[in-house]
Amino acid sequence: MPALPVLFAYESTLCRFRNPDPWHAPAAYWFWHRLPDEDTIRAQVRQMHDAGIRSFQVQARLSYPIEGYLDEDYLAACRTAVGTAAELGMIVGIYDDYNWQTGHAAGRAVTGHDELRERHLFWVRIPAGASEGSLSGIRSATENLGPAAMDWHYEGGVVAWADWRVEYALVVEAVEGEQGTAAERLELVDRLDGAADRCRVHLAEPVPDGTEAIVFVSARCATSRLVNPVDPVAVDRFIEAGYQPFADALGDFFGSTVAYMFFDQPHAVYYDWAERTGDLRSAMPFHESLAVSIRERWGGRTPQVLAAVLDGDDPERLSLRAQFYEHFSGHAMETFLGKLRAWSHAHGLRQSGHEVLGHVGGWTLDAAFADWDLRVNFGLDHFGVDGYRDLTAVDAQDALVQLSPAFGDSVARHHGRGGTMVEQYFVTPPEGGAPWSGHWGLTLQELRTTAINHHLQGMRQMIFHGFYQTHGHGDDHESLRNPRFDFPRASTSSRGSSITTRGSRSRARG
Structure with missing residues (x-):
């Protein structure tokens, strides 16, 4: 007799394996390249469902008109999508921004609020005997992604700085092999x-003589569409502009069909400049509240800490540098x-999403995104980031x-959970691609082999990157702006019913 309960349990487990619930079945980013009509929405949601995809996140891509993101038509289309998903027993996550890189709401957050645009801390070194120093040739990492990305991140596609301020001025006396002194x-x-x-x-x-001056200056990027991620008021404004519209349009589905919010690589842009020297390889997001917190923690040692962030490899300076980051x-x-997270919880939603992973695509912790200094991101403390999530996600x-x-x-288990969502993309092009x-x-x-490997390593759900409205358009080969050259992965055409596997993405993302 004991064999019957065991057999029943086995059959039940096998049934759940063959017919997983929406939290374990495949999910997809649903890439929108244009505003879909109601028939297209219903047909494509049904396509996903019939293919075994039980969960999706709508994501407007660069080919979608940026001025239309979160307008009445867009939100109405999202409501139709969620309603269709509800009829089919699917769940929906809200991808929380336009294209990717959480923190701009397609520029809606900073429109009329120039003071909330990203602000960065730079530094100018002036040697002994000199009385002037310059900072020039500022370069945005977004330039690596091409003109379409520049138009996305910056109004007019150009980077312009304003509102320069002196934040700290240090006189540093270098002592070989020792900490030396730093006075403000x-x-x-x-x-x-x-x-x-x-x-x-x-x-x-x-x-x-015998010293150098290090002047830390900050500036606001006057054309950036991103908010300053370390400014509490700017983050509140981003939530108002980028999160609240979803609550207004879909709130009656929150906590049921709409189950979670999903952030993707929240960070400011990385900037380098011609005269930059020192251990830190990019400018750092900055705000008065951060400056106050630094003073509160280190008080009179603040100059010494700031100097250590830039220079030195002795134990004392390395310790201060680690403490600062x-x-x-x-x-x-x-x-x-x-x-x-507070907004999501207040609205009955779970919080998910993923940060920039320096270990994506390999086993080395910091090989990916090597041109970015992820220490000035939410970046390298992955256990800390996961403390703000209810559902762990990686790419x-x-x-x-x-x-x-x-x-x-691993980070999920650290916080009492298990398993992770894995956003899967393919970046290696064909020969000559x-x-x-x-x-x-x-x-x-x-x-299939990739999915099995991920499951054995701890994946709970694969997120296909992504399910398409269209295969692309015409003979336009512009990267990112033509859907044909914007991360094709699991794709569908609004004119057909077949799903084809494709893929692309780059470590230079964001």
Whole structure:
């Protein structure tokens, strides 16, 4: 007799394996390239359901008119999609921004609120005997993604800086192999000449012999569509502009069909400049509240800490540098992710999403996105980030066994959960292919093997990147703007009913 309960349990488990619930069945980003009509919405949701996809997130891509994001027509279309999903017993997550990189709401958050645009901290070194220093050649990492991305991140597709300020002025005495001294002397700065693409620092007197001056200056990117992620008021405005419209349009589905919010790589843009030197490889998001928190923690040691962030490899300076990044990361996570989670919970939703993963596509913790200094992101404290989530999520690159699923499951278990969502994309193009052109030779066997490997490493649900409205248009080969060259993965045409596996994405994302 004991065999009957065991057999019944086995059959029940096998049934659930063959017919997983929506939290374990495949999910998809549903890429919108234009406003779909009601018939298209219903047909494509049904296509996903019939293909075994039981969950989706609508994501407006760069080919979708940016001015139409979150307008009445867009939200009405989202409501039709969610209503159709409800009829089919599916669940929906809300992908929380236009294209990717949470924190701009397609620029709606900063329209009429210029003061909330991203602000960054730069530094100018002035050697002994000199009384002037410059900062020029500022370059946005978005340039690597091409003109379509520049139009997305910046009004007019150009980077322009304004509202330059002196934040700290240090006189540093270098001592070989030791910490040395660092004193703060704001009165040393006589004048700051700031322009759209550069600034120049003028000192009241030459830098004393045996020392150097380090002047930290901040500026607001006057054309950026992103909010300042370490400004609490800016984050509140992003939620008002980017989250609340979904609540107004879909609130009666919250907590049932609409189950969670999903953030994707929340961070400011990375900026480098011609005169940059030191250990930190990019400008750092900055706000008065961060400056206050730094003073509260280190008080009179603040100059020493700031100097250590830039230079030195002795134990004392390395310790201070690590403490600083731990402090920055904690402040940024609480300011940004803490507010997103609070809003989601207040509206009966779970919080999910993923940060920039330096280990995506391999086993080395910091090989991916190598041109970005992820220490000035919410970035490298993955256990800390997961503390702000209810559903762990990571991304994975190509048909490779890699660290992402195992790490995702690990951080989930640390917080009393298990398993992780894995957003799967393929970046390796065919021989002779260009970036974004896709892994056109992807086979079902390759995809199946990848999915099995991820499951064995801790994946709970695979998110296909992504399910398309269209295969693309005409002979336009512009990267990202033509859907044909914008991460094709599991794709469908509104004119047909077949699903084809395709794929592309780049480590240079965002």
